[in-house]
Amino acid sequence: LVVGSTALQPLVTTAAKLFMQQNPQVHIDVQGGGSITGLRSVAEQKSDIGNSDIYADPAIYPDPNLTDHIVCLIPFTMIVNPDVMGVTSLTQQQLIGIYSTRTIRNWKDVGGPDLPITAVVRPNTSGTRATFRKYVLGGGDESGTLLRTDSSQTVRDMVAHTPGAIGYLALSVLNSSVRVIAIDGVAATAQNIEVGKYAFWGYEHMYTLGDDSSLLSAFLSFMLTPAVQQESQREGYIPIASMKLSSVGPSTSGLVNVESEVSYSAII
Numbered sequence: 179l180v181v182g183s184t185a186l187q188p189l190v191t192t193a194a195k196l197f198m199q200q201n202p203q204v205h206i207d208v209q210g211g212g213s214i215t216g217l218r219s220v221a222e223q224k225s226d227i228g229n230s231d232i233y234a235d236p237a238i239y240p241d242p243n244l245t246d247h248i249v250c251l252i253p254f255t256m257i258v259n260p261d262v263m264g265v266t267s268l269t270q271q272q273l274i275g276i277y278s279t280r281t282i283r284n285w286k287d288v289g290g291p292d293l294p295i296t297a298v299v300r301p302n303t304s305g306t307r308a309t310f311r312k313y314v315l316g317g318g319d320e321s322g323t324l325l326r327t328d329s330s331q332t333v334r335d336m337v338a339h340t341p342g343a344i345g346y347l348a349l350s351v352l353n354s355s356v357r358v359i360a361i362d363g364v365a366a367t368a369q370n371i372e373v374g375k376y377a378f379w380g381y382e383h384m385y386t387l388g389d390d391s392s393l394l395s396a397f398l399s400f401m402l403t404p405a406v407q408q409e410s411q412r413e414g415y416i417p418i419a420s421m422k423l424s425s426v427g428p429s430t431s432g433l434v435n436v437e438s439e440v441s442y443s444a445i446i
Contacts, residue, residue, distance in 0.1 A: 181228060186229045213229070246385055247398050250407070251382065252350060252381075258356065299345070313378050
């Protein structure tokens, strides 16, 4: 059982299908729920793998056997309802004004139409929300009336169908139903992340507890194979190998090595 980040869920679902095709006797159940749910689930031994957009804080998850496997990077982006015309970028201070201080409540205040702003957020169990608070809101919290929804996919759908709405999501679930908004004129691209121009992104982690079984090790290694890493790029993620990680983020010592293909019979 794999539980957690809805930002990472699309890639893990795809990888699980490919892995099960190669190993028909294996069944892998991939569920969402958010990063915090994933971390809690694996820490409490309720799942085999906990997916997360954020690192497991040792103060909250002190078990030394909790092991981090970084499988890719994910850019996050701001999105708006298609009716919000005339706005292609917002500054960090404007986003703080929309979400935190509530000093900006109408799109006309930032060059858009005369339309009230409806801010959409994820729940506190979301790693995407934690990343948004840290890097976009400067460590601050949201305030005022907010629309809250459980997953990256439902954020997209809610913003698409709510006039004046703004939200944030992983590029892995982005589609044409919403419009992308840059932050300080900078788009969510691999190049901008690598050179440090764009801060709203995160590593995608797959946590396990204790000594990994041969099946778990095989699946985690499979996540780093060229086939899955190429698929990650197609789905909006950034493959580990394409980034100069030492210049853009924390240590990747938790990465697992790719091993030779073997056959397994089990259920995750």
